[in-house]
Amino acid sequence: MTDSRSGRLLVVTGTATAALTALAVFGVFFVAPEDADQGIIQKIFYFHVAIAIASLVAFAVACISGVLYLRTRRERHDEVSSISIGIGLLFSGLVLVTGTIWAKASWGTWWVWGDPRLVTFLIVILLYAAYFVLRSRAEGERQRRYSAIYAIAAFASVPLSFYSVRIAQSFVHPVVFTQSGANMPDSMLVWFVVSQIAAFGLYLTMLQLELVQRRTEKRLRTLKTRVERLVAESPGA
Amino acid sequence: MSSGSQFVVAAYAVILFALVMYMVIVAMKSARIGREVELLTRIIERNRPDDTADADGQDVPPPVKVVDE
Amino acid sequence: MSPRSLRQFRALLVKDLRLELRTRDTAIAMLLFSVISMVIFQFAVGTRTEETTPFAGGILWATIALTAVLGVSRVYVPEREQRVLDGLLIAPVPRMVLMTSKAVAIVLYLLAVEIIAVPLVGIFFVEGSFAQDLPLILLTCLLANTGIGILGSLFASMALFSRAREVVLPVLFLPSLLPVVIAAAGATHSVFGVSNDMAEYRGFSLFLAVYAVIFGLVAYATYPFVFDD
Numbered sequence: 001m002t003d004s005r006s007g008r009l010l011v012v013t014g015t016a017t018a019a020l021t022a023l024a025v026f027g028v029f030f031v032a033p034e035d036a037d038q039g040i041i042q043k044i045f046y047f048h049v050a051i052a053i054a055s056l057v058a059f060a061v062a063c064i065s066g067v068l069y070l071r072t073r074r075e076r077h078d079e080v081s082s083i084s085i086g087i088g089l090l091f092s093g094l095v096l097v098t099g100t101i102w103a104k105a106s107w108g109t110w111w112v113w114g115d116p117r118l119v120t121f122l123i124v125i126l127l128y129a130a131y132f133v134l135r136s137r138a139e140g141e142r143q144r145r146y147s148a149i150y151a152i153a154a155f156a157s158v159p160l161s162f163y164s165v166r167i168a169q170s171f172v173h174p175v176v177f178t179q180s181g182a183n184m185p186d187s188m189l190v191w192f193v194v195s196q197i198a199a200f201g202l203y204l205t206m207l208q209l210e211l212v213q214r215r216t217e218k219r220l221r222t223l224k225t226r227v228e229r230l231v232a233e234s235p236g237a
Numbered sequence: 238m239s240s241g242s243q244f245v246v247a248a249y250a251v252i253l254f255a256l257v258m259y260m261v262i263v264a265m266k267s268a269r270i271g272r273e274v275e276l277l278t279r280i281i282e283r284n285r286p287d288d289t290a291d292a293d294g295q296d297v298p299p300p301v302k303v304v305d306e
Numbered sequence: 307m308s309p310r311s312l313r314q315f316r317a318l319l320v321k322d323l324r325l326e327l328r329t330r331d332t333a334i335a336m337l338l339f340s341v342i343s344m345v346i347f348q349f350a351v352g353t354r355t356e357e358t359t360p361f362a363g364g365i366l367w368a369t370i371a372l373t374a375v376l377g378v379s380r381v382y383v384p385e386r387e388q389r390v391l392d393g394l395l396i397a398p399v400p401r402m403v404l405m406t407s408k409a410v411a412i413v414l415y416l417l418a419v420e421i422i423a424v425p426l427v428g429i430f431f432v433e434g435s436f437a438q439d440l441p442l443i444l445l446t447c448l449l450a451n452t453g454i455g456i457l458g459s460l461f462a463s464m465a466l467f468s469r470a471r472e473v474v475l476p477v478l479f480l481p482s483l484l485p486v487v488i489a490a491a492g493a494t495h496s497v498f499g500v501s502n503d504m505a506e507y508r509g510f511s512l513f514l515a516v517y518a519v520i521f522g523l524v525a526y527a528t529y530p531f532v533f534d535d
Contacts, residue, residue, distance in 0.1 A: 039240070039241060040240075040241055040242050040245055041241040041244055041245060043245050044244065044245055044248045047248075047249070047252060048248070051252075067527075070528075070531050090255060090259065093255070094251065094252055094255055097248075097251045098248040098251060098252065101244050101247050101248045101251070102244070102248070104244065105241045105244035105245075123481060123484055126481040127481040127482065130477045130478045130481055133473075133474060133477050133478070134464065134468065134474060134478055137468035137469045137470060137471075137474050138467065138468045138469075142467060145531060145534060146464050146468070146532075148531075149460070149464065149528045149531060149532065150464070150478070152524060152527065152528055153457075153460065153482060153521075153524050153528065154482065156520055156521065156523075156524045157481070157482045157485065160485040160516075160517055160520065161484060161485050163485075163513065164484070164485035164488040164489050164513060164517075165488065167489070167492070167509055167510065167513060168488045168489070168492050206259070209263060210263070213263065213266055213267065213270075216270055217266075217270060220270055220273055220274065220277075223277060224273070224277060227277050227280055227281060230281075230284070231280060231284055234284055
């Protein structure tokens with residue numbers, strides 16, 4: 001893909017995402033009915049869950065790109081993988097923060113160990129923060145290979161962490177907290193779907209933006225070595 | 238407006254804050270790339286007159302070409 | 307596994323175990339470390355409560371998890387010296403066999419620690435008799451060790467070539483290990499001492515088995531790529 005084409009694609013996704021986000025905010029606050037149970041607090045749900053799902057998708061993409069990297073050894077896959085994990089980590093952080101705000105609003109405490117989803121996201125953050133620790137400690141081809149392996153292993157841990165937290169709690173507290181959303185009326189579901197698409201769009205936009213940036217950086221590095229060689233060879237130097 | 242709206246505002250503010258911070262980080266990276274490009278341009282420009290003055294006109298190094306992949 | 311790689315596997319494992327039996331560096335250190343951890347847990351948690359039995363499973367597995375980090379970080383020590391690893395990697399040994407032998411070595415180190423640590427936790431923290439629970443806890447240990455070994459071999463090999471490997475290893479290893487700690491602590495808790503909840507024990511044991519299978523698949527897919535230079 002040439003620069004101008006990836007640039008144009010970025011403009012398209014970016015604009016679409018911005019429009020969808022605006023539409024989602026409008027729909028969530030002005031059109032969707034207020035939840036009978038939770039009242040206005042339930043409006044956190046739309047973006048909280050949308051971003052949670054988008055972050056899991058980002059981690060899945062990172063895992064698949066990791067597999068592709070191990071098979072093809074193309075740097076492009078490593079870039080997609082590492083950028084996706086960065087974005088997924090940012091989204092997970094947001095899930096955690098909005099989750100604690102929700103916990104405070106509906107249960108009165110900032111942190112609830114009884115909610116397996118919240119606890120899982122804490123574990124997920126630890127899991128993927130380690131990815132960057134590993135990545136910063138290796139170089140070149142080995143860095144890309146290890147990153148790919150870790151992206152695969154970490155993604156396998158995500159569902160396992162969730163189930164381990166859940167079975168541990170189901171034995172201790174038989175009553176599992178339920179967040180509304182399981183049986184939403186259609187008037188809410190529509191706006192949740194819009195928010196979800198907006199969250200995916202946000203992920204795609206960020207991914208493309210960083211891909212373009214990485215590419216530019218790489219070109220700049222090539223240019224720099226060329227200029228350095230040129231200056232060294234020139235008789236004036 | 239029912240009670241608890243401050244929590245909703247807080248949650249959305251946090252998301253906004255994160256996105257703006259993300260933008261700042263991306264902008265910082267772009268700024269660094271811009272600075273380096275500027276530096277390279279200056280180095281090339283400083284070397285250009287030298288080359289034409291010293292060389293016999295034959296062994297002028299080829300102009301720097303941006304590599305396309 | 308072909309008979310040839312089975313032979314290679316046995317040779318690698320026997321080499322590691324023989325070295326360990328001669329020097330006893332790792333096992334003794336792990337054992338002492340686990341006892342020290344128990345004492346730390348006693349003063350961090352035990353002194354605040356009347357009854358420590360509910361905490362016994364948790365203390366045991368927190369101890370084992372930390373001890374496992376120690377063992378995993380030591381598992382490549384024989385190879386690090388005198389360029390043994392270079393020789394091994396040049397030799398026609400499949401990477402899979404090498405990695406599996408390390409995983410089994412970790413399992414055996416952990417088992418050696420657990421044989422002493424489990425009764426010790428029982429004596430220190432469980433009220434009443436616990437001898438009848440030991441077979442079930444041994445099964446939990448075996449299931450958990452399998453998961454820890456598979457994961458440990460993978461991360462130990464990756465940490466081998468990275469800078470500051472002592473720091474990298476726990477940070478990589480422990481988050482992925484968390485499900486094992488949770489489930490093994492749950493399983494141990496459900497049968498240790500007076501509590502005897504077989505449904506709970508089965509649930510946690512099944513989870514441990516699933517964990518081992520899933521990471522076994524991950525290992526199968528990724529082990530060949532770890533040493534690929």
